[in-house]
Amino acid sequence: xxxxxxxxxxxxxxxxxxxxxxxxxxxxxxxxxxxxxxxxxxxxxxxxxxxxxxxxxxxxxxxxxxxxxxxxxxxxxxxxxxxxxxxxxxxxxxxxxxxxxxxxxxxxxxxxxxxxxxxxxxxxxxxxxxxxxxxxxxxxxxxxxxxxxxxxxxxxxxxxxxxxxxxxxxxxxxxxxxxxxxxxxxxxxxxxxxxxxxxxxxxxxxxxxxxxxxxxxxxxxxxxxxxxxxxxxxxxx
Numbered sequence: 057x058x059x060x061x062x063x064x065x066x067x068x069x070x071x072x073x074x075x076x077x078x079x080x081x082x083x084x085x086x087x088x089x090x091x092x093x094x095x096x097x098x099x100x101x102x103x104x105x106x107x108x109x110x111x112x113x114x115x116x117x118x119x120x121x122x123x124x125x126x127x128x129x130x131x132x133x134x135x136x137x138x139x140x141x142x143x144x145x146x147x148x149x150x151x152x153x154x155x156x157x158x159x160x161x162x163x164x165x166x167x168x169x170x171x172x173x174x175x176x177x178x179x180x181x182x183x184x185x186x187x188x189x190x191x192x193x194x195x196x197x198x199x200x201x202x203x204x205x206x207x208x209x210x211x212x213x214x215x216x217x218x219x220x221x222x223x224x225x226x227x228x229x230x231x232x233x234x235x236x237x238x239x240x241x242x243x244x245x246x247x248x249x250x251x252x253x254x255x256x257x258x259x260x261x262x263x264x265x266x267x268x269x270x271x272x273x274x275x276x277x278x279x280x281x282x283x284x285x286x287x288x289x290x291x292x293x
Contacts, residue, residue, distance in 0.1 A: 073099070073114040076139050079174035080112055080167065098129055100139075110135040112167065117141070118155045126164050135182055137165035142177065152179070161185050206292065222261075224293060225250045227282075229257055230264055230275070231290050234283050238274040 080100060081091045089102035089110065100112035111129045115122040115138070122138050129136045138159065143151070152168070159166045159180050166180040203221035228248035233239055236247070241254030250256065257265040257273040264279035275283070283290070 071116040073116060075171055076114045076169045079169050079176050080139060083176040108133045108135055112137045112139050114139050118151055137167050139167040139169060142168035142170040156180050226256050226262055227286055227289055228293055229253050230279060230282060233275045238268050238272050240272050
């Protein structure tokens with residue numbers, strides 16, 4: 057089914073699945089389909105010649121139930137669409153983008169209907185999906201896995217404050233300064249085993265370090281607080 061748009065007669069805004077039916081029926085009939093509603097378990101079935109039928113599942117908004125229904129229709133035909141009313145504003149556009157991506161991965165098509173005038177827009181046609189692998193992201197993931205000491209984070213924890221390999225390296229630098237006071241960057245690197253110690257302290261991502269002289273670093277007030285806050289992690293490292 058081509059990704060185009062069509063209009064239907066103006067009607068008042070209403071959040072009912074049945075309000076999506078007439079505009080979509082007219083749109084499909086304009087493509088040469090014979091269209092019938094509520095055939096078996098399907099909301100809309102459209103047939104054209106010897107082609108596989110088109111099935112459209114209707115909902116008043118994106119939901120898990122909508123995708124469950126659409127997936128259940130895929131054994132019947134490759135041409136399965138989900139249809140929802142068209143919303144407005146950034147929240148809807150973000151939802152549309154995310155659900156379009158989900159539909160692409162599920163091999164589903166995506167339709168919206170503008171209820172105020174029945175404008176039908178096909179955003180995505182069904183097609184087989186094969187995720188494009190990213191060697192760069194895969195290698196970054198495996199590097200982080202290999203560099204991280206132990207298993208300091210519970211799966212499902214929020215992103216803020218997670219113990220990453222970078223944070224562990226910064227803590228190693230923190231421990232050297234805790235034990236030795238102001239220290240040259242190269243000596244911190246040697247004592248901590250962190251090759252990029254000088255760069256980490258210079259970037260000062262966590263605010264833990266102060267450069268007291270050229271190439272020499274000490275704990276900042278925030279770093280002294282971190283020594284207490286991360287005492288268990290420092291001992292483990």
